[in-house]
Amino acid sequence: MSELDIWALALGTGHVALGLLAAILVSRNRKPAEAIAWVMAIVFVPFVGAAAFLLIGFGRLPAHRRAKQREVNELILERTRGPWLTSHEPDWPAWLAPATELNKALGALPMVGGNEITLNDDYAGTIAQMALAIDAARHRVHVQFYIGVHDEATAPFFEALARARGRGVEVRVLLDHVASLMYPRRKETAAFLESIGAQVHHMLPLRPWRGQWQRPDLRNHRKLLAIDSSIGFTGSMNLIEPRYHKAKNIRRGLSWHELMMRIEGPAVRELDAVFITDWYSETGQLLELDTTAIELEDATELIDAQVLPSGPSFENDNSLKLFTMMIHQATKRVSITSPYFVPDESILLAILTTAARGVPVELFVSEIGDQAMVYHAQRSYYEALLRAGVRIYLYRAPKVLHAKHFSIDDEVAVIGSSNMDMRSFSLNMEISVLLHGPELLADLLAVEDRYRENSRELELGPWLARPLRERALDNLARLTSMLQ
Known part of the structure; x- marks a missing residue:
């Protein structure tokens, strides 16, 4: 056997060994499709695939951060022992009580009544x-x-x-570290906050020289404002002008369309508990939780709300479990709005099954995309959805529909920061609010009606006839989306 043959045999044996080792290590506590995608990447492009896995292949935050999450969860559970006070539980659909129990088991926060909630989809109006x-x-x-x-x-x-x-007034500010590095005026913003005496910290900082390191694409994607535990805001909007200061957005005329909600009532202290948890994770300072007793009087017209935090600080994919359960419970209608729609297998199956049961399902997404890979990956799901009877509405350019919410049977809704995609389910720290209240649902239906008026419906025939190049890009992007 020649020296060349020996080298070839050694390389071949090493390659097989690498593949077997990858299959064993990668598959642990990982979804099969995701594990297969990683193993294929490591086998077919060994050095690049292995390096990528070591960099972004671990989907949970460091143990000390998860420990802080559990510590605050225990404090929250202690605060909320006993019966929950809700506004109109007798009017709930039968499945909602188990859903709220699931949420409390996952995120520790209860469903609470007595909330006044208003929706706002005007960008400048929300800031005002x-x-x-x-x-x-x-x-x-x-x-x-x-x-x-x-x-x-x-x-x-x-x-x-x-x-x-x-x-x-004490002012505390949390901003995502990586996101802060990606946009202009970072130094000016920091200087302004420092000049007024605000306390500012970055979430999930990447500073290995300070011992601050985790998987770099695990980000804190939450958006919330809590004032005196009495008035709060959450939803899809970031604190930035609606074109995000990006030259390509300005050149294409793009601007973002959002949905935020203003909350007044007991649910605000639950928003504040999410902030307090993240503040503790970043600073080591555990702020005092609001333990004021909740009293409800004549609250039948008010809204029941349950805050659900999710993300890699938890041991479970919290929002994925809630969203899947809700879709399976639908009997009359499902309406989903998500700017980035790359569903987990369980969510996709829930949607397809619900549509096959004869329940009308609609999906609102943008006609154009600002992130090429996600845009093409989500398009790869349209054929299966259309064949199942899902109606897909493409929100007309140049607006990018960035709102994130869905409603079930015109009775229950979820509004928050979470997209209907695998990144939001597993990698991003998100905040969602489960809502029940007839007036709020009527307002949300009106929002969805406006989306429909400003959208064009996608039809199966023209979609199947799109150019081969687009189909190829869509399918390739779908494969890469599995590398979570």
């Missing part, structure tokens, strides 16, 4: 509304956004923070 609420703050303002930039559009918000500090 948040600024007005901050101007009423007396004790503390907690700000947590994936992206936070002090610019012309968000100036009213930041100026309200300055006025609050001038009154002696």
